[in-house]
Amino acid sequence: MKCKRVQVGESFVPVLKDEEMEVEHSLEEHRNGHISMDAGSLDSHTTLNGMDDLGLEVLDGILDDVEINDLDGIDAFSGACDEYFLDCDFVNNPEVLGYGLSKGSLLQNSSSETHSSGFSGSSIVGGGSESTKVPSAQPECKSDSPDGTTTSESCDALRNNPSQPSNGDCMYAISLDMKHLHELNNDHPLAGGLLSFENEKDAVEEWQPSALREKRFRKPTKRYIEESSNLRSKEKIPIAATKSKNLTLSSFDELNVRPKALGKIPGEKYRNENSDVTLPALKVCRGRPKKKKLENDKEPLTSESEDEPKRKDRRKNQRMWTLPEVKKLVDGISEYGIGRWTNIKRFFFSSSSYRTPTDIRDKWRNLLRASSAQKSSDKEAEQNDELALRPLPVELVQRVRELAKIHPYPRARGSKKSCVSSSLGKRNLKRKRCS
DNA sequence: CTTAGGG
DNA sequence: CCCTAAG
Known part of the structure; x- marks a missing residue:
């Protein structure tokens, strides 16, 4: 919680000399911090299977908070940190978290291409707007360990200058990362793009085999980037339902949203048509841009291998x-009631541009169904089953149930035989038992 | 445009 | 999630 603030203060004051730069730096560093935190959570997700959903929630929590507070980086970040540590139970065992983050970032890239594409996404963001900003994101993620003892050190070192290692561990970490990135460069050209930033050049050069180095300096052409990103996104869409994929998507989205904080203030609703020409991949990933039926007959071509084909991509x-x-949904409903879904969307989901009011309503419908199902057969076995599928804490289910009692959703319950008088007010009265 | 309902 | 009909 507070450790982050302290840590930030410590690390910045001694390191930076120009005061004017400080604000800017801190802002962007934190922003990058988010990005790399995403990566961290991501990797912890894949590394420790047990933490799947925690990772998910946590990630979402962070991002949501960030988006809301986005105006100033530091507060937003510490806020995010608070939420991060509060939302999950990691407070109690920080070691685990540390393990998840650091180990995860070491292991990244080697596991799945999800990560690589995520990274290439971020690199594109940096490259598109201001070319030199992103690269410093990489080392940052290691500094997010809660106890921040050794990591804050490495944080300092890294921030100072990646090419002047003062800490063995951190250097090791970086080199590992970069090495992986370079390995990626072979079959993931986008990842190579990340390395072409001048900040990295010097640092990278030192421990790269010359063969790879040569290849690295070849900047991919614009068209190359576009094409490959298109390919990538194309194969990403059909399997978007997987958890990890989903995570990636959401981080993508947040990345895309971020410019808002820099002062753009886009038009809130569907602002993806004109805004970022430089981010083709992100744009494609943004899901449900409008209502066109464009990609209907494209047929991904990459025949879905592992995930269920789920014919007729519903x-x-x-x-x-x-x-x-x-949680937000439940809050919103308890605040505005059932059926005011635009309000709920506007006030509770303003940060997430996806989630149309209809989606929210659908989710509520599903929640109702789930809760009632759980209620009807409140056996341990069932609950365990539910837990296996989705944790859905009992507390939340309780709230859902209460809300369901207050405003029963129209004929969501099994009793299809609605009362004879259909002319009665549909809103608010809604007596469910007419017999 | 928003909501409800069904697929 | 998507589509469509109704206010």
């Missing part, structure tokens, strides 16, 4: 609902 742009989201 959930094209599915995004898994994370726990904070559900």
Whole structure:
């Protein structure tokens, strides 16, 4: 919680000499911090299977908070940190978290291409707007360990100058990362793009085999980037329902949203048509831009291998609902009632441009169904089953149930035989038992 | 445009 | 999630 603030203060004051630069730096560093935190959570997700959903929620929590507070970086970040540590139980065992983050970032890239594409996404963001900003994001993620003892050191070192290692561990970490990135460069050209930033050049050069180095300096052409990103996104969409994929998507989205904080203030609703020409991949990933039927007959071509084919791609742009989201939904409903879904969307989901009011309503419908199902057969076995699928804390289910009692959703319950008088007010009165 | 309902 | 009909 507070450790982050302290840590930040410590690390910045001695390191930076120009005061004017400080604000800017801190802002962007924190922003990058978010990015790399995403990566961290991501990797912890893949590394420690047990933490799947925690990672999810946490990630969402962070991002949501960030988006809301986005105006100033530091507060937003510490806020995010608070939420981060509060939302999950990691407070109690920081070691685990540390393990998840640091180990995860070491292991990244080697596991799945999800990560690589995520990274290439971020690199594109940096490259598109201001070319030199992103690269410093990489080392940052290691500094997010809660106890911040050794990591804050490495944080300092890294921030100072990556090419002047003062800490063995951190250097090791970086070199590992960069090495992986370079390995990626072979089959993931986008990742190579990340390395072409001048900040990295010097640092990278030292421990790169010359063969790879040569290849690295070849900047991919614009068209190359576009094409490959298109390919990448194309194969990403059909399997978007997987958890990890979903995570990636959401981080993508947040990345895309970020410019808002820099002062753009886009038009809130669907601002993806004109805004970022430089981010083709992100744009494609943004799911449900409008209502066109463009990509209907494209047929991904990459025949879905592992995930269920799910013929007739019903959930094209599915995004898994994370726990904070559900929480927000419940809050919103208890605030505005059932049926005021635009309000709920506007006030509780303003940060997430996906989640149309209809989606929210659908989610509520599903929640109702789930809760009632759980209620009807409140056996341990069932609950365990539910837990296996989705944790959905009992507390939340309780709230859902209460809300369901207050405003029963129209014929969501099994009793299809609505009362004879259909002319009665549909809103608010809603007596469910007419017999 | 928003909501409800069904697929 | 998507589509459509109704206010």
